[in-house]
Amino acid sequence: MDILSLRLFRDLADSLSFTRTAEANSISQSAVSQQIRRLEQQLGVQLIEHHKRPLALTPAGQVYEKACRDILRRYEQMQASLEALKEEVGGPVRVASIYSIGLYDMARHTEEFMRLYPKAKVHIEYLRTDKVYEAVRDGKADVGLLSYPNPSKELRIIPWRREKMMVITSPSHPLAKEKQVSPSALEGQPFVCFDYDLPIRKVIDRYLKENRVALQPVMEFDNIANIKEAVAVGAGISILPEPTVRQEVSLGRLAAITLDGSELVRTIGIIYHRRKKLTPATLRFLELLRREVRE
Secondary structure (H helix, E strand, O other), X not given: OOHHHHHHHHHHHHHOOHHHHHHHHOOOHHHHHHHHHHHHHHHOOOOEOOOOOOOOEOHHHHHHHHHHHXXXXXXXXXXXXXXXXXXXXXXXXXXXXXXXXXXXXXHHHHHHHHHHOOOEXXXXXXXXXXXXXXXXXXXXXXXXXXXXXXXXXXXXXXXXXXXXXXXXXXXXXXXXHOOEEOHHHHOOOEEEEEOOOOHHHHHHHHHHHHOOOOOEEEEEEOOHHHHHHHHHOOOOEEEEEHHHHHHHHHOOOOEEEEEOOOOOEEEEEEEEEOOOOOOHHHHHHHHHHHHHHHO
């Protein structure tokens, strides 16, 4: 039993796919299959229901999966402690982020970080909100970046950004010429929404309800990119965080209007597992992110 086999089994338990496990670990599918068979022979138990589709863990496999996660978490904590004894900052920083944090922003932060610490490497994976939580809980990511983070016994939260929310329209929309509007000015407008299960949708719905504004939902999307495209072609208006539309507004593809007297904001937080000891490289990366807010 070694760290590689532990990671392979954890990834297989997550994906229930030999193909995806092989891709995630840059090895062949047959190598994954052989490793799992060898592991079962060593342990003397069957871990996978090999003939089921989709794959399923046996009861022994479920026990082994939990042990894998615990051992890997402890191993990573040991690595972090050893890194802390080194003078140089290096090693991987694994980040799971919601899509709308901004590719440009994160690329800029990553470039600056690796310029400061050339022996470190930042790996960013963009995921849906629920998958960001999952990646951090399962140890696939060191930290997660998401909106309206929920406190829990497992996760710690570091507040990061507060982004002002604005009304977004196409440049030809009647409201586009306004710099500021009251919530009542939105009454009856066709509205391009977030999916109902997303935290940002619940925050916007609550704001509209408090201001007694009824809009006409015409489309729902799970990401900001699609909402921006729908608004740009005139499908309706929307309410989005200002940083996420800054580029389109500067190019004249969208118009952004301030909501009169509104304190409607999207809060962005950084999460990490309470039982995880962050490496010096991860701590330095978080310092860089938080410095941006302070400045």
